[in-house]
Amino acid sequence: MATEATADDATDAPEAYEALLDRARRWNAIGSAAGVLGWDQQVMMPEGGTPARSKQLSALSSVKHDMLTAEETADLLEALADTDLNDERAAVVREIRRKHERAAAVPVELVEEISEASSEALPAWEEAKATDDFDHFAPHLERHVELKREYAEAIDPDSDPYAVLFADYEPCLSIDRAEAILTELRETLVPMIDAIRDSDADLAVDTFEGTFPVDEQEALSRDALELVGYDFSRGRLDVSSHPFTSGNQFDCRVTTRFDESDPLGAIGSTIHEFGHAQYNLGLPKDHWGTPLGESRDLSVHESQSRLWENHVGRSKPFWELFLPTVKDRFPQVADATVQDAYEAANQVYEDNLIRVEADELTYHLHIIVRFEIERDLVRGDLAVEDVPEVWNDKYEEYLxxxxxxxxxxxxxxIHWSHGNFGYFPTYSLGSVMAAQLYAAAEEAIDDLEGAIAEGDFDPLHEWLAENVHRHGSRYETNELVEEATGKPYTADAFVEYVERKYGELYAL
Known part of the structure; x- marks a missing residue:
């Protein structure tokens, strides 16, 4: 079991360590303030506030970047290079050193050029999408690819450029491990989805058809959050065009969105964001502003949201518990059974082209298409002009x-308009991790499904807090998973989970 650093330990810490920790707390406080401004911009800010908000966020970003890359930070890291530190302090220095070295390696001029390219690419992408004109966006995508190759070369000229970009979002997993997992998902899911489409199973997919007023959906989302244990004294629920979570262990806010024809979408996205928030809220309060009080990277964060969305929110025990509340809000589903709701929540769509509207299985093929294309773009194996045809071919082959x-x-x-190459894989990697963590929780907790059906989420909260949340970034990703589950991080649990669940649903 991990031993947390105590206040008494800190008194004999090297002076350089304490100075480094103080700097980290200050630049993280600046980043946290920028996060609140970013949340406000997407949720509550008046439309006319954009010019000032852009300058505010830019100024905070510059101050944080300057502190991270400053000579003083480099000197403190150098002073600690050969210092004998305990495990917690060594982890703090490791995480700060990684961020410092990556940030310091990239010329300021290149950072500014990438930012400028993003500002120009976003409206071009919006117009290209609205007018179905890829050629309008193509030059901007080309520029992003070139700039991100320069960025990768500045950080590590001897490495695969896509691996360097991937490490911005998941620094603790190798690209080879990620690619192997994604390949296993593709090889498992493509034939499974084909078999599901050939199946004669008659699922109750029309259970939630009709019109479901937004105000009642919002009330239902609050019901769901209260049910699973969201702490409204440290958070809030709002509406945004794309659901997201923002905050820390003291203040973590979630957003969702509503479609009057799709109440399941709002329920799923709300519970998904709850998983992100619960992770942040479970981080050690005493270590706020330091790596020990920060979440591990995006794959782990996504594992928490996907665990709650899929393994809890799409489970039959959850619908045993929640369906009466849904019926109270929406009398039009009064005749629905638990099995009806469970089948509707887990249907596999036959013709959905949109990633954010995908079901639990086909979602990963949407991710894999994007991963394979952006990897080949960055590596120089695919020309920008060929992206539409390759995209369409892969959709036809996989889906x-x-x-x-x-x-x-x-x-x-929107991701490529920001130049966010390497981000997409973390969605699927997190889902795979969620299955492994949930399987371990089921082994450790006596009758977890029964507890969920009775509305007792404390055992699951406590297991996740003990095995994931409280560690912050002390462990790297593989080590964290192995500490929590006793096994290396693999796709085995995910494959077993989907084969069992969807095999039963579709009589495969």
Whole structure:
């Protein structure tokens, strides 16, 4: 079991360590303030506030970057290079050193050029999507690819450039491990989805058809958050165009969105964001502003949201518990059974082209298409002009459907307009991790499904807090998973989970 650093330990820490920790707390406080401004911009800020808000966020970002890359930070890290530190302090120095070295390696001029390219690419992408005109966006995508290759070369000229970009989002997993897991998902899911489409199973997919007023959906989302244990004294629920979570262990806010024809979408996204928030809220309060009080990287964060969304929110025990509340809000589903709701929540769509509307299985093929294309773009194995055709070919091969327009194909996501190459894989890597963590929780907790059906989420909260949340960034990803589950991080639990669950649902 990990031993947390105590206040008494800190009194005999090297002077350089305490100075480094103080700097980290200050630049993280600046980053946290920027996070609140970013949340406000997406949720509550008046439309006319954008010019000032952009300058505010830019100023805070510059101050934080300057502190992280400053000579004083480098000198403190150098002073600690040969210092004998305990495990917790060594982890703090490791995490700060990684961030410092990556940030300091990239010329300021290149950072500014990437920022400028993003500012210009975003409206071009919006127009290209609206007019179904990939050629309008292509020059901006080309520029992003070139700039991100320069960025990768500045950090590590001897490494695969895509691996360097991937490490911005997941620094603790090798690209080889990530690629092996994604390949296993593709090889498992493509034939499984084909078999599901050939199945004669008659699921109750029309249970939630009709009109579901937004105000009642919002009330239902609050019901769901209260049910699973969201601490509204340290958070809030709001609406945004794309659901997200923002905050820390003292203040972590979630957003969701509503579609009057799809109440399951709001329930799922709300519980998904709850998983992110619960992770942040469970981080050690005493270590706020330091790596020991920060979440591990995106794959781990996504594991928490996908665990709650899929393993809890799409489970039959959850619907045994929650369906009466849904019926109270929406009398039009009064005749629905628990099995009806469970089947509706887990249907596999036959013709969905949109990633954010995908079901639990086909979602990963949407991710894999993006991963394979952006990897090949960055490595120079694919030309920008060929992206639409390759995208459509992969959708036809993996999902059996072909986009008729680029707007519903390669232009549907915002990520590439920001130059965020390497981000997409973390969604699926997190889902795989969620299955392994949940399987370990089931082994450790006596009748976890029964507890969920009775509305007792404390055992699961406590297991996740003990095995994931309280460690912050002390452990790297593989080590954290092995500490929590007793096994190396693999796709085995995920494959077993989907084969069992969907085998039963579709009589495979």
């Amino acid at each position: 059996g459907i072909r986009p008729e327009t680029d707007a519903e194909g390669c232009l549907q996501d």
